[in-house]
Amino acid sequence: MTAYEKLQAGASVRQETLYHPVEGSYTTKVATKNVTVHYGDKSALNGVSIEIPACTVTSFIGPSGCGKSTFLRSINRMNDTIDNARVSGSILIDGEEVNDRNVDPVVLRARVGMVFQKPNPFPKTIYENVAYGPRIHGLAADKDQLDAIVETSLRKAGLWDEVADRLDQPGTSLSGGQQQRLVIARAIAVNPEVILMDEPCSALDPIATARIEELIDELRENYTLIIVTHSMAQAARVSQMTAFFHLGSLVEYGPTEEIFTNPRDQRTQDYITGRFG
Amino acid sequence: MSKLAPIRDAVMERLPQRHRAEQRFQAYGLTAITLAVLFLTLLVGSILTQSLAAFTAHRLTLPVTLERELVDPRGDGSEASLRRGSYNAALQAALRDQFPTVHGVGELRELFGIYSAINASRLLTDVVNNPDLVGQSVDFEFPISDDADRYLKGASVSERQIDMNASLSIEIAGNVARLEAQEAVLAPFADRLRQVMADRANRYAAAAEAALASARQTIDPDEREILEAEAQRAQMRVQQLNERLRPGADFLLGPREPSLLVRAGDTIVRLTSITSGGREATGEVLLADQAWSGSVTRWSFWEIETPAATRLITDRQMVFVRLLEERGLVRNAFNALLFTNADSREPELAGVRGALIGTILTMVITIFLAVPVGVGAAIYLEEFAPRNRLTRLIEVNINNLAAVPSIVFGLLGLAVFINAFGLPRSTPLLGGMVLALMTLPTVIISSRAALKAVPPSIREAALGVGASRTQAVFHHVLPLAMPGMLTGSIIGLAQALGETAPLLMIGMVAFVADAPNFGFTGFTDPSTVMPVQIFIWSTSAERAFEARTAAAILVLLVLMVLFNAVAIYLRRKYERRW
Numbered sequence: 001m002t003a004y005e006k007l008q009a010g011a012s013v014r015q016e017t018l019y020h021p022v023e024g025s026y027t028t029k030v031a032t033k034n035v036t037v038h039y040g041d042k043s044a045l046n047g048v049s050i051e052i053p054a055c056t057v058t059s060f061i062g063p064s065g066c067g068k069s070t071f072l073r074s075i076n077r078m079n080d081t082i083d084n085a086r087v088s089g090s091i092l093i094d095g096e097e098v099n100d101r102n103v104d105p106v107v108l109r110a111r112v113g114m115v116f117q118k119p120n121p122f123p124k125t126i127y128e129n130v131a132y133g134p135r136i137h138g139l140a141a142d143k144d145q146l147d148a149i150v151e152t153s154l155r156k157a158g159l160w161d162e163v164a165d166r167l168d169q170p171g172t173s174l175s176g177g178q179q180q181r182l183v184i185a186r187a188i189a190v191n192p193e194v195i196l197m198d199e200p201c202s203a204l205d206p207i208a209t210a211r212i213e214e215l216i217d218e219l220r221e222n223y224t225l226i227i228v229t230h231s232m233a234q235a236a237r238v239s240q241m242t243a244f245f246h247l248g249s250l251v252e253y254g255p256t257e258e259i260f261t262n263p264r265d266q267r268t269q270d271y272i273t274g275r276f277g
Numbered sequence: 278m279s280k281l282a283p284i285r286d287a288v289m290e291r292l293p294q295r296h297r298a299e300q301r302f303q304a305y306g307l308t309a310i311t312l313a314v315l316f317l318t319l320l321v322g323s324i325l326t327q328s329l330a331a332f333t334a335h336r337l338t339l340p341v342t343l344e345r346e347l348v349d350p351r352g353d354g355s356e357a358s359l360r361r362g363s364y365n366a367a368l369q370a371a372l373r374d375q376f377p378t379v380h381g382v383g384e385l386r387e388l389f390g391i392y393s394a395i396n397a398s399r400l401l402t403d404v405v406n407n408p409d410l411v412g413q414s415v416d417f418e419f420p421i422s423d424d425a426d427r428y429l430k431g432a433s434v435s436e437r438q439i440d441m442n443a444s445l446s447i448e449i450a451g452n453v454a455r456l457e458a459q460e461a462v463l464a465p466f467a468d469r470l471r472q473v474m475a476d477r478a479n480r481y482a483a484a485a486e487a488a489l490a491s492a493r494q495t496i497d498p499d500e501r502e503i504l505e506a507e508a509q510r511a512q513m514r515v516q517q518l519n520e521r522l523r524p525g526a527d528f529l530l531g532p533r534e535p536s537l538l539v540r541a542g543d544t545i546v547r548l549t550s551i552t553s554g555g556r557e558a559t560g561e562v563l564l565a566d567q568a569w570s571g572s573v574t575r576w577s578f579w580e581i582e583t584p585a586a587t588r589l590i591t592d593r594q595m596v597f598v599r600l601l602e603e604r605g606l607v608r609n610a611f612n613a614l615l616f617t618n619a620d621s622r623e624p625e626l627a628g629v630r631g632a633l634i635g636t637i638l639t640m641v642i643t644i645f646l647a648v649p650v651g652v653g654a655a656i657y658l659e660e661f662a663p664r665n666r667l668t669r670l671i672e673v674n675i676n677n678l679a680a681v682p683s684i685v686f687g688l689l690g691l692a693v694f695i696n697a698f699g700l701p702r703s704t705p706l707l708g709g710m711v712l713a714l715m716t717l718p719t720v721i722i723s724s725r726a727a728l729k730a731v732p733p734s735i736r737e738a739a740l741g742v743g744a745s746r747t748q749a750v751f752h753h754v755l756p757l758a759m760p761g762m763l764t765g766s767i768i769g770l771a772q773a774l775g776e777t778a779p780l781l782m783i784g785m786v787a788f789v790a791d792a793p794n795f796g797f798t799g800f801t802d803p804s805t806v807m808p809v810q811i812f813i814w815s816t817s818a819e820r821a822f823e824a825r826t827a828a829a830i831l832v833l834l835v836l837m838v839l840f841n842a843v844a845i846y847l848r849r850k851y852e853r854r855w
Contacts, residue, residue: 081740083664110743120734122753132752133742183738190742 029054029194029224030075035089037070037079044070047089048250050243057216057225059235059256062245063271068228071245072196075226076112077105093194110137113187117199119179121171121186126163129171129182130154133190149189157185158215177208184215188223195219197227201234213238232272236260244268324834328827334612334625335426337392337601338418339371341400345412348404359405364397368417375601378565387593391425393623420614421607423624423821424589425598429607433820434588434595436581438540446572447541449565454546456539456558463548464555466537466580467528474534478518485511527552532586538563538579538596545579545596563593564600589820615828619792620810624821627814629829631792635705635785635804636774636836638793642709642800643716643773648766650713651720655762658721659728660750679718686715687782695783702784703803705793711783712773719772723765727758759851767844771837777808785809807833 030052037045045067052058060068070079077098079085091098098108110133121129130150133139140146150167154160159181163174171182180200187195197216201209216225216238229235235242236256243253244265252259252268263269345352347370348362369389373379379388396419403417404410420426427433443462448455488508492501521529528551530537537548539560546560585592601607619631662668690711694700700707731754739749780786786809793802805813807829814826 076741078737078740081736105740106743106745108743109741114737114741116734116737116741118734120732120738122735122738123757132739132744136742136744136748136752186738186742 027054028052029094030226031092031095032071032075033090033092035071035074035087035091037067037074037088038086039082040084043248045074045248048245050250050253052224052226053241054224055220055222056241057220057227057239058241058243059227059229059239060243060245061229061232061235061271062251064230066245067248068243068245069198072198072226072228075194075196076109076114078109078114080105110190111192112194112196113190113192115180115183115187115195115197115200118203119176119183121174121179121182123170123172125168126154126171126174126182127167130185130189133186137190139190153185153189154182156188156219157181158211158218159185175208177204177211180204180208180212181215184212184219188219192223194224194226197225199228199230202230209234232260244271246271321834324827324830328824328831330427330430330432331615331821331824331828332612333430333609334420334614335429335598335602335607335609336418337421337607338416339368339375339606340414341367341371341417342414343367343404343411344370349411354408354411356405356408359408359411360401362401362404364400364404365394368392368394368397368400368419371417375604375606376564376597384593387591388597390422390591391594391598392419392421393626395621395623395626396420420612420625421598423819425594426625427821428588428590428595429598429602429609434581434583434590436579436583436595439578439580441576441578442574444572444574445539445541445576447539447544447546448570449544449562452562454560454562454565456546456548456560458556461553461555463537463551463558466578467551467555470530470534470537471522471528474518474522478515478522481511481514481518484508485515533584535584536581536592538581538592539576540579541573541576543600547592563596615825619790620788620805620813621790622788624817624819624825627822627825629807629810629832631789632805632807632810632829633832633836634792634795634799635708635789636806637795638705638799638804639708639712639806640770640774642706643712643770646710646713647716647720647769647773651717651766651769652724652762654717655721655724655728656750656755659725660754661746675718675721679722682778683715683776684778684782686711687779689714690779691782701801701803703787703789703805704801705804705806706800707783708780708785708806709800711779712776715776715779716766716769716773719769720762720766723768724758724762727761727765728754730761731757756851760848763844763848763851767841771840774837774840775808775833777812780806780809786813788813807836 028051031050033049035045035048036043048067048071060072062068073079074087075091075093075098077087079087087099093108093112097103122132124132127150130153131146134146134149140149151160154163159178162178163169163182171179174182180203184195184200200216201212204212213234216227219225220240227235227239239256241254242256242259244251244259244263244267246267252263252265259268260272263272269275344367347367348364349358350361350363351358369385372388372392373385376388379385399419400417403415421429424433441462443458443460445456445458445462448457485508488504488511492504492508495501495504520526530549530551539546539548539558544565545563546565547563548558548560550560551558581592581595598607614626615628616633617630618626618628621627658668658672690707694707694710695702700710735753735757736749739753740746744752785805787803787805789803789805791802793799793804811826811829811833814822814829
C-alpha cells in the first residue's frame with residue numbers, strides 16, 4: 001500500500017469516525033488554549049481559546065487588524081517565518097501539540113494546508129503546481145499515480161474540465177478565479193486534514209467568488225476548513241461555525257446561525273449590523 | 278458646476294507649466310542618449326580605424342636554400358645538431374641572392390634590417406620537425422620589419438614617383454654616380470626644395486627674433502642666457518641655409534631635406550648635389566651594377582618627401598622592400614600572427630594569443646570561485662541567516678568591500694596568496710583568485726537584491742504545501758532569482774575582465790613571450806591578460822604597437838560582447854514570469 005493509498009484510506013476513515021452530521025455533534029479537530037502572539041513588543045493576539053469541529057467550515061470574522069489572520073497563521077506555524085513573531089499558548093490538532101519541539105513544521109503543513117488571499121500559483125505549469133506537494137512528500141510511487149493525484153485534486157477543486165487539455169501551460173496564465181482554484185487543488189493534492197483559507201475570495205469577482213464558495217461547501221465533506229473573511233454574507237453562506245475577533249481577542253464563537261441572528265455580545269451585534277468595522 | 282470652476286481654473290493655470298517641465302525632461306533625456314551614442318560611435322570608430330593596420334601585414338616569401346653545412350653543423354642530421362644550425366645565415370643568404378650587388382657591412386646591415394632575426398627560429402622548428410628539408414630549397418614566408426611594413430602601407434613616409442622621358446647619362450664609379458642631362462630636368466625639383474629650405478630659414482630667423490625679444494624682457498640672467506644661446510643657434514642655422522641657397526652655388530642635399538632618387542631600371546641613385554642649373558648632378562649609388570654606366574631615356578624620379586632624419590627606414594631599405602614588392606615577393610595579407618603569437622618585442626611578431634588564453638584561464642578561476650561562493654553567501658544571508666547584529670555587521674562590510682579600490686585586492690593577493698601561501702606569481706590561478714575576491718561583493722550584493730525581488734507569496738506558497746525552507750528556496754525562489762543573479766554576476770565578471778590594477782601587484786604585467794598552455798597546466802604558467810597586454814603595448818615605443826594596441830582593445834571588446842551575449846542568452850533561458 002503506497003503512502004497515497006494509505007492517505008486515501010485514511011481520509012475515508014476520518015470521514016466516518018469524525019463527522020456526525022445527523023446527530024449534530026462534532027468531533028473537535030483543532031483546539032487552542034490561550035494562544036497569544038507578539039510581533040516584537042506589539043501584541044497581536046491575546047489569549048484565544050477555541051475548539052474547531054472536524055469536517056465543518058469555520059469562519060473568522062472581524063475588523064482589519066483584529067488578529068484573525070495571525071491566529072490562522074499560528075495553526076500551521078506560518079508565523080515561524082516571520083522573524084520577530086512569538087507564539088505562546090497551546091494549539092492542538094487531534095490532540096497533538098503543534099508548537100511542540102518534536103513537531104516538524106514540514107509535517108504539520110502537509111497536514112494543515114493553506115490558501116492565501118492573493119492567488120499565488122508557482123510560475124510553473126498547471127500540472128507542476130499540483131504535483132509539487134505530492135512529489136516533495138513522496139506520495140506517488142510513479143508517474144501514473146502522480147497523474148491520478150493531479151487529476152483527482154483538480155477535479156475536487158472543480159478546475160479539471162477547464163484545464164484538462166492544457167496542463168502544460170503556466171499556472172499564471174489562468175484567470176484570477178481559476179488561479180485560486182488551482183491553489184486550492186495544490187493544497188488538496190497533499191491530502192491535508194485541515195485547510196486554512198486567508199480571505200480566499202477578496203481578490204476575485206462575484207462569479208469566481210460564488211464558484212469558490214461552492215467548492216468550499218463541497219470540500220467540507222472531507223476536510224476541516226477554516227476561513228478568514230471580511231464578507232459577513234460569505235461567512236453566513238459557507239460556514240457552520242463563526243468566530244468574531246476584535247482587537248486581538250476572540251469575542252464570540254458559536255454556530256453561524258446563532259451569531260448572525262442572536263449575538264450575545266454587543267460588539268458582535270454592532271459589527272454584523274455594520275455599525276463599526 | 279460653480280464649485281468646480283475655480284478648481285479647473287487653478288489646474289488650467291498650472292497645466293502649461295507642467296507640460297513644459299515634461300518636455301524639458303524629455304529633451305534632457307534625448308540629449309543624454311544622443312551624446313552617449315555619439316561618443317560610443319566615436320570611440321568604436323577610432324579604435325576600428327586605428328586597429329585596421331594591425332590586421333594586415335606585409336610578408337616576404339623567399340626561396341631559402343638549407344645548405345647542410347649551415348643548418349647541420351655536425352653533419353649527422355640529429356636534432357641536437359639541427360638545433361645548432363645557423364638558420365639566420367640561410368635567411369641572409371637568401372636575401373643576398375635577391376640583391377647580388379649589395380656589398381659592404383653597412384649596406385648588408387641595412388638589407389638584413391628589413392626583417393628580424395627571430396624569424397629564423399621558426400625556420401629551425403620547421404627543419405627540426407622535418408629533417409628531410411636539409412639540403413633542399415624551401416619557400417619560407419615571414420613578416421618584414423614593422424618599419425618596412427608601415428612604409429609599404431604608406432603610413433610613415435610620403436613619396437611619389439614621376440616617370441621621365443629625357444636623355445640622361447649615368448656614370449658610376451665606385452659608390453659615386455654622376456648624372457648629366459641635356460636639359461635642366463632636375464631644376465624644378467631643385468627649385469621647389471630651395472623654396473622649402475628658404476621657408477625653413479625664414480622660420481629659424483623668426484624664431485631667433487622671438488628668442489632675442491624674450492631675452493631682452495626677462496630679468497632672470499639664467500633664462501636670458503638660455504634664450505640668447507637659442508637665438509644664436511637659430512641664427513647659425515639661418516646662416517648655414519643661406520650659404521647653401523647662395524645663387525650659383527651647387528645645391529646640396531642632406532638628411533634634413535627630402536630624398537631625391539633617380540631610378541633607371543634596377544639602378545637607383547640618391548642625389549647629393551645638383552649643379553649646372555639642374556642639368557648635372559652627383560649622387561650616392563643605392564643599388565646598381567658596380568660597373569654599369571650608360572645613357573637612358575626612360576627613367577623615373579623618386580621623390581621621398583619625408584626627410585631621412587625623421588623616418589625610421591633608410592633610403593636603401595625603402596629601395597629594397599619596394600623592389601621585393603615589385604618582384605612579387607612581398608605580399609600584404611591577413612596578419613594571422615596577431616592571433617597565433619604571444620607577446621614579442623618585435624611588433625610584427627607580437628600577438629594576443631598569450632593574453633587571450635591568460636584571460637580565459639583567469640576568468641575560469643574567477644567564475645568558479647566568485648559565482649558559487651557569492652551566490653551561496655547571498656542565499657544564506659538572505660534566506661537563512663538570523664537578522665542580528667553579526668549579520669548586519671557582515672552586510673555592512675560586504676557593501677563597503679564593493680567600493681574598495683581594486684588595487685587593494687592586488688595588495689591582499691600579494692600579501693596573502695604569494696607571501697603567506699606561496700602561490701606562483703604571474704599565473705592565471707593567482708590572478709583569478711585575486712579577481713574573484715574583487716568580484717565577490719558585487720556578486721553577493723546583486724544576488725541578494727535578486728532574491729529580495731522574489732515575491733514573498735512564492736515562499737509562502739511553497740511553505741504552505743509543506744516544503745522545507747531549503748526546498749522552498751531551491752525549487753521556487755532560486756529559479757526566479759536566477760536571471761537577476763546572472764546579470765549581477767556578469768556585471769562583476771565583466772568588471773574583472775577589464776581589470777588591470779590588482780594584477781599589477783601580483784606580477785601579471787611581466788613580459789611573457791610564451792602563451793600559457795591552453796589546458797589544465799596552463800593555470801600555473803606565467804601569463805598576462807588582455808587589459809594588461811593593452812597596457813604594455815600602449816607604453817611601447819614602436820609606432821607599429823599603436824595599431825596593435827587598438828587591435829587588442831578590439832579583441833577585448835569582442836570578448837566582452839561575447840560574454841554579455843552568453844549572459845543575455847542564459848537570462849532569457851531562465852526568465853520566468855509570475
